[in-house]
Amino acid sequence: MTLPARAQEPGTTHTVHPGADGSGAVRRTVLPGGLRVITEAMPTVRSAAFGIWAGTGSRDEAPADAGASHYLEHVLFKGTERRTALEISAAVDAVGGDLNAFTAKEYTCYYARVLDADLPLAVDVVSDMVAASVNREEDVEAERGVILEEIAMRDDDPGDLIHDEFSTALYGDVPIGRPILGTVDSINALSRDRVHGYYRSHYLPPNLVVAAAGNVDHDEVVRLTAAAFAPHLAGDARPADPRVGGPEQGASPTAQVIDKDTEQAHIVLGGLGVRRTDERRFALGVLNAALGGGMSSRLFQEVREKRGLAYSVYSYTSQYADTGTFGVYAGCQPGKADEVLRICRDEIAKAAERGLTAEELERGKGQLRGGMVLGLEDTGSRMSRIAKSELVYESLLPVDEVLARIEAVTLDDVLAVAQDVLTRPQALTVIGPFGDHEFAL
């Protein structure tokens, strides 16, 4: 299926998808200055999710800026030319909405979920935060303490910490491998001017996507957004292209033990996966579902159901512009860590060698299909889907097209991706009371 190239001229509006087959009508407008507005109509709900996405994240940080994307995400709640921090939060609290934000490696999102009648308020508040943040010195200072607390909280939860440690072990000391939160040292070193400079250089209209899903009218969202961003919407800049990333990353096998006085051993074992646009992502999704994606998966059955060795055991994938991750997590008694690791490795090796059974293939497809359709009842999921189609994909795949690609996955497709991905060099991170004990890769 080929889709028409996206119109990028400011002033153009077009229908991306007419709606039907599980998708609502999706419309898209490019405003002057290169700001994109994309909406999906869900006329049966009474709420709306509104988000502004910046195509910047921790991957875009120079070493001296490590943690700046996330730091800035916090500071944007602290006040604009028109509103104090209290006025920002009070406006959304007063209508019972959710106002929040998150920072990822490749993008940052600010969003509100409100009743449909409150959409104008949500657009005004979130746009104001993103377009007119003042980033005052004293606010940057106060927020430094908050972020250091967030780092300390992450450090206190080994089930959270291990994912940051594993990422660094797998990718190395490069932007994509570093923790999104930054480090205590990098946060302490970031000045107001650097944070503000990051804002000024990264939050430009061509690098932003405005997205709304729910009981929304496209023209109204465009009008409200244009009003809120008015001072910034001039010129003939075009929207930024989706992130390309670099060449495929290489990874060297590493094994790392972090000695910590915990009750459980926390283990992540994994390697590089596939990039976001890799056609094999659907086959890898099915493989992941069958290997460790649900209660009926091999890892859950072997580690938890049959042997009672873990409460939490699963596999996962993540995708980026030019690379990805396939990993397995397990938490178990320290004395059982070797046994659990052995089982995980056996299951990975078996899948790499023989792929899945026909029954697992069908079940894995059903799991992806049902999970996707169920997820799309939520306005926030729909909003994220259309925003990411702008930021990181070349086009929006209609839901029925995604379902068709899942359905098309064969046993051979799964075996091929398993033979590639599951045999790549692996990184292993273990947190637990292990002193100088080592785990072999």
Place this chain on the structure above:
Amino acid sequence: MTLPARAQEPGTTHTVHPGADGSGAVRRTVLPGGLRVITEAMPTVRSAAFGIWAGTGSRDEAPADAGASHYLEHVLFKGTERRTALEISAAVDAVGGDLNAFTAKEYTCYYARVLDADLPLAVDVVSDMVAASVNREEDVEAERGVILEEIAMRDDDPGDLIHDEFSTALYGDVPIGRPILGTVDSINALSRDRVHGYYRSHYLPPNLVVAAAGNVDHDEVVRLTAAAFAPHLAGDARPADPRVGGPEQGASPTAQVIDKDTEQAHIVLGGLGVRRTDERRFALGVLNAALGGGMSSRLFQEVREKRGLAYSVYSYTSQYADTGTFGVYAGCQPGKADEVLRICRDEIAKAAERGLTAEELERGKGQLRGGMVLGLEDTGSRMSRIAKSELVYESLLPVDEVLARIEAVTLDDVLAVAQDVLTRPQALTVIGPFGDHEFAL
């Protein structure tokens, strides 16, 4: 507003609410044997949430059974007369549904969320688990390890552990104060026969509620449920009445420090709140919203926004049949714990003395109102609401009636509940690297 008494005769079906004003049509049937089925129609969605609730939880455990409700919840996934553990999970994974369960102090819930076409499957699987579990010796043994891992995982996350510790500090060593998970010792001591005996004595039709919400047809849910529970549906037993609980609990002030090598101090300070049916719960909800329920709340503003002392700081309430909790949580640098505690106490004292401002009252009402209406777009929330109306309330309050009661809250109502609840004896629990340092109450 008075509502008609609920029909309790087996064989009766009636309309609890005709639908409109934010509620779907709610219908209720009492099956022979005293099994209740209650459904809410949401014809605009394409999915369904189906749950079976047992009116039993950790409060119902004798000391020798501590943790049995939750242990049993795990074991019910392990196999029935017709299905293995793998067949249970595979059936729901194959359609991309969510199958899960949770145990609380006063009830236990098993649920599935699926596409509407898969509702018959969900009813069959969940009913089979609840009605025909075999609780084999070897499965109980394997699951013991899983639950010990769950306890270890909780112990490794101080932000989770502190809530269990606080509950015991506040209520004492009585069933409502004990951890839902049980303890390592109590789990090790539970035999298959005790777990199975708990199942046989507590999972009887009068003590169960079957609830479904979404694109469901009441008569079909009744028919499917009756078929799945067929061997158990005889006799003229009536549904159990809602839990009454004991007399209002008393609590003595206690301060407890758990020395642990953590990065943050984790703090909970609180006392007894109000019971679930207390008319003041709406006023307490508004008070809680304004004091620590959102980003614009006093605690968030004073502790985080102005001073940057915490990432996470909030207040919360919980309600039970005969008692409740009002508490405040904060996580901060150990060296700042005294300062954070002082601020929390100041804000509690100020609210107890002077209540809220008119602006905070309106904002708090809006927050409850919007949060409730937004929450009800989710089939799972609707399913829980109607199930709880059977298990723990005398009736189902229609959504518009709840909204009217929120709207009716006055500044005087808030002040009155603040003067009572916020001046009760308090318990304080702190986890952190404090050695034998003590915190005064």
